[in-house]
Amino acid sequence: MIDQSTVLLFITVTVASAVEAVEALTIILASGITRGWRSTFEGAALALACLAVIVVVVGAALIQYVPLYILRVVVGTLLLIFGLQWLTKAILRETGFKALHDECDIYEREVATLSQEKGIRGKRDSLAFVVSFKGVLLEGMEVIMIVISFGLAGGSHNQLETAALGAVVAVGFISAMGAVVARPLAKVPENYMKLGVGNLLTVFGLFWMGEGTGVQWPLGEVFILVLLAIIFLATVVLVSHFKRVHKREMEVQHDVKR
Amino acid sequence: MTSNDKTPSVLRRGIKSFFSFWKDFLVGDSPVLALGVIIILGVAYLLHNSAVLAPVFAIILVLVLMTFAVWQKTRTRRHSQP
Numbered sequence: 001m002i003d004q005s006t007v008l009l010f011i012t013v014t015v016a017s018a019v020e021a022v023e024a025l026t027i028i029l030a031s032g033i034t035r036g037w038r039s040t041f042e043g044a045a046l047a048l049a050c051l052a053v054i055v056v057v058v059g060a061a062l063i064q065y066v067p068l069y070i071l072r073v074v075v076g077t078l079l080l081i082f083g084l085q086w087l088t089k090a091i092l093r094e095t096g097f098k099a100l101h102d103e104c105d106i107y108e109r110e111v112a113t114l115s116q117e118k119g120i121r122g123k124r125d126s127l128a129f130v131v132s133f134k135g136v137l138l139e140g141m142e143v144i145m146i147v148i149s150f151g152l153a154g155g156s157h158n159q160l161e162t163a164a165l166g167a168v169v170a171v172g173f174i175s176a177m178g179a180v181v182a183r184p185l186a187k188v189p190e191n192y193m194k195l196g197v198g199n200l201l202t203v204f205g206l207f208w209m210g211e212g213t214g215v216q217w218p219l220g221e222v223f224i225l226v227l228l229a230i231i232f233l234a235t236v237v238l239v240s241h242f243k244r245v246h247k248r249e250m251e252v253q254h255d256v257k258r
Numbered sequence: 259m260t261s262n263d264k265t266p267s268v269l270r271r272g273i274k275s276f277f278s279f280w281k282d283f284l285v286g287d288s289p290v291l292a293l294g295v296i297i298i299l300g301v302a303y304l305l306h307n308s309a310v311l312a313p314v315f316a317i318i319l320v321l322v323l324m325t326f327a328v329w330q331k332t333r334t335r336r337h338s339q340p
Contacts, residue, residue, distance in 0.1 A: 206320055209298075214303070
């Protein structure tokens with residue numbers, strides 16, 4: 001039977017991977033449309049192959065040779081840092097203190113930069129290859145961090161497979177969407193996804209870091225849901241408070257200008 | 259220039275970019291979050307024998323860190339505005 005932490009793990013990895021896949025797709029589309037598809041696909045394929053090797057080799061080796069409590073401390077700490085970074089940025093975007101991530105704007109800038117460089121469409125294009133390779137590898141590294149972290153902290157190959165499956169589902173879905181619309185996915189509610197994933201990463205990070213250091217969580221794994229409720233509530237309170245602060249500041253600025 | 263002269267600089271650049279990648283990845287533009295999480299880790303370890311204090315303090319510290327990080331960023335943005 002599938003337990004609730006496996007379901008939560010699958011959802012977290014899938015949504016987090018989808019956010020990164022949207023960003024990688026923007027780079028691939030900009031490169032493919034301006035420089036040609038052949039080298040762009042080759043760069044992306046090589047990056048995906050590198051990422052798959054990292055998951056298989058690093059993930060399996062770590063499970064076999066590193067004690068579980070050390071893995072949980074390291075993975076929990078990394079996830080907590082990572083989760084709080086996502087959460088803080090998403091709260092700042094939601095409240096208006098930071099501009100929303102605009103995939104169309106990023107796409108236009110990439111297209112403008114790539115169009116300025118000389119190249120031959122149709123033949124092998126080293127710029128398209130490198131841009132696509134770097135884009136997919138860098139965005140993919142964040143996915144890999146999440147896949148390996150979630151896969152390892154559970155302490156079994158099963159968890160690693162579930163996490164990898166979540167990432168594959170997300171990348172497959174976003175790629176299919178990209179192929180259908182052939183332009184950046186501007187309608188994806190990226191900030192809400194980041195708020196959700198930031199919550200989940202923070203909760204899993206705190207839970208596993210605690211487990212690794214010997215903290216006894218009441219109710220065991222069920223306490224993940226309690227942590228989720230606490231962090232979610234805190235997020236809602238922070239968003240509504242800082243939204244009011246931002247609104248007040250805008251009104252003051254408006255009055256000063258008048 | 260011989261290939262031996264080039265090797266250290268290529269190696270140095272590789273090491274530098276490796277560490278700068280991880281620094282960007284983990285610290286980014288919020289060193290306070292990385293530092294705060296390390297402090298929470300230390301507190302959780304020190305209190306791990308107490309079944310009540312360890313979870314309570316870990317949760318409170320995460321909430322404080324989250325609030326402080328957001329407040330600090332909003333303050334920085336306000337001060338950087340003309």
